[in-house]
Amino acid sequence: MxxxxxxxxxxxxxxxxxxxxxxxxxxxxxxxxxxxxxxxxxxxxxxxxxxxxxxxxxxxxxxxxxxxxxxxxxxxxxxxxxxxxxxxxxxxxxxxxxxxxxxxxxxxxxxxxxxxxxxLTPVLNATGVVIHTNLGRAPLTAAAREALLAASGYVDVEFGLESGVRERRGRGTVDALLAAVPAAQDALVVTNGAAALSLAVTALAQGRDMLVSRGELVEIGDGFRLPDLIESTGVTIREVGTTNRTHLADYAGALDERAAAILKVHPSNFRVSGFTAQATVGECAALGREHGIPVIVDIGSGLLAPDDLLTDEPDAQSTLAAGADLVICSGDKLLGGPQAGLIFGRADLVHRLRRYPLARAFRAGKLTLAALEATLRGPRSRVSAYLHRAPDELRGRVEGVRSAVLAARPDLEDVLAVVPVEGAVGGGGAPGMPLPGWALVLPEHLAGPLRRGSPAIVARVEGGRTLLDLRCIEDAEDPAVASAVLAALGRD
Structure with missing residues (x-):
């Protein structure tokens, strides 16, 4: 929004x-x-x-x-x-x-x-990528947008109306997070996922070592690298294992008096397949308890509970149930909320992070808290709806847009085609998992006029064609898409 x-x-x-x-x-x-x-x-x-x-x-x-x-x-x-x-x-x-x-x-x-x-210019996302970072990641629900307006004035974000004194920030949002992830004893909201990771490693391991598998030292969008982020906090990374195989013995062999925590990271945007092995969260958690150090798991995409569609994607509830002490994720990816970093886990560790001086620099504002709570308490997010759209439904809608365009331009009968395509989750979630759908084929040179039109439509350019994928566009906007296509053709 x-x-x-x-x-x-x-x-x-x-x-x-x-x-x-x-x-x-x-x-x-x-x-x-x-x-x-x-x-x-x-x-x-x-x-x-x-x-x-x-x-x-x-x-x-x-x-x-x-x-x-x-x-x-x-x-x-x-x-x-x-x-x-x-x-x-x-x-x-x-x-x-x-x-x-x-x-x-x-x-x-x-x-x-x-x-x-x-x-900022509002756009219709016709790329087929649900969590598109360049287009603002998750689109907010109607309830979240209403909450933003409600929170735009004075609100009791850090004040008790009954007590008349200062109270903990974002109490309602934390309650909603704990209801969504019952395995968590406490939760904390910060500005984004990188802030959540920075706060956790700084508060728990500054001046000491953190154990990380070599296969999980990833680079995220725009060239930001996880090792650089961690080392900027004053924490030393101790790499364990190899790129494709890291065993529990690798972690155990690296433990000494300088080791402060074990970090496991979601391999955002890529998969390692073939001759591979990784120690499980449960195994690392048992090792951490034996040596008195916490295990932090960055699941990245913000899936809070298991999803039948995303069977290989880690979720916060299952990861905590497996023994993780802290789980970190983003709020504006699979959860479908505003940009935020979410931290779940043991009450004593979350309290330690909340009271750490750096938390003040990373704390979430009232608008984020309001939109996040509304996302959690409201109906299914738009991200979830877009991910679960049936291919047959998408095909019918694309054919409807094509018919609307041909009604005004019957001469394009042989130009406009409806073809099968594969969308993507995006945002580092479920890398490599296709989302079957359908798209309207247009000449490649129409991509520019569509982006500059009203409404602005960002489509996928692939194989010398412009592909309009309606997965991330609401049904009610289909007439506007047809009108925009006709307008782009008129400027051709």
Whole structure:
């Protein structure tokens, strides 16, 4: 979601509202039942003749259903879009705006509001990659977006309304995390996954050694390397095992008075197959307990509980149940929440991290806490929905978009094709696991016009073709996709 930190201006529409709905949806946009004491609409109060030019004013519901206008509902919020529509139609009824100019004025004001709110441009993700880091990773649920707005003012983020004194930060969010991961005794939220790892290794092993398998010393996005991150905290990495095989004996042989912890890391974005071996979390946990040192497991992608689709992906609940002392992951990947780093585990260790001075620099703000809690307590995340979409459903939708385009451009019958494709989880999750789906084939050179259109659509360019994969696009946005394709063809 973009632009959620900006509160748009209040639009003075001049439209009367029901006394019980002050500040809510304008009366003429609601469907009141007869006899409920509603106030008359402007058109009821000022009836127009058959010849009155105001009869040509577009209906509000028709404007709100317009694909180009409705595309702004997600980034700006439905209430803001309805307010702009109400303002434009009110100006037309007052005679200060020509009826034929209403739609253009609405789009103009929506575009201006979008630009003023943020430099970020909302896009439709047609790449087939669900957790696309370059496109902001997980898209938030409607509940999370509402929570961001609710938390944008003063809130009791660190204050007890009953006690009247300062209380622990983000209590409700921690409660929601513990409900989602019952094996955890306590939880902590920080700014991102890298911050969670930095805090854990610094608080538990600064000035000492941390044991890490050579096969788990990974490089993540944009060239950041795990060894560099760890060593920047003042912790010395002691490599054990080999790239493809690390046994429990390798960890045991490296233990001495300088060893402060064992770290296991999710092999983000790659798989090692063939002649391989890795000590399990349970084995490392038993060794750690024997020598009195904690075992930290970075599972990366933020899967909190097992998922039948992601059978090879580690999850927080199972990892803690296997004996890990701390589990670290991201909140904006498979969980489908805002950017955050999550730490689960033993109460004494989480408390130690919470009180460590560096925790202040990494603590999560009220907006993150609110969106995260709403994601945890709300309905299924959009990430989960996109991952579990059935190929047949996707094929039907792609064929529907193709039919809509051909209805206006029948000459493209032989150009537009529907083909099977493989999407991806993305974000380092389930590397190598395909997501079967379908895509609309377009000429390669249309990728640029689609990105620059409204709405902006980011598609996959592959094999000299532009592929539109609808996996990460809501069903209701299919008409907007068809319109964008036609617009891109028109600029061709």
């Amino acid at each position: 973009s632009g959620f930190l900006v509160v748009p201006p209040v639009f003075k529409t001049g439209v009367r509202r029901h006394p019980s709905q002050a500040g809510s949806i304008p009366v003429h946009l609601r469907h009141d039942r007869p006899g409920m004491g509603r106030s008359p609409t402007d058109q009821e109060a000022n009836p127009v003749s058959e010849q009155d030019p105001r009869r040509a004013i577009p209906r509000a519901d028709a404007l709100l259903a317009d694909p180009e206008i409705s595309a702004y509902a997600e980034p700006l919020g439905g209430e803001h879009v309805r307010g702009i529509v109400a303002s434009a139609t009110a100006q037309a009824r007052a005679g200060s705006l020509a009826p034929q100019s209403v739609r253009g004025r609405v789009l103009e004001e929506l575009a201006a509001l979008s630009r003023s709110a943020t430099s």
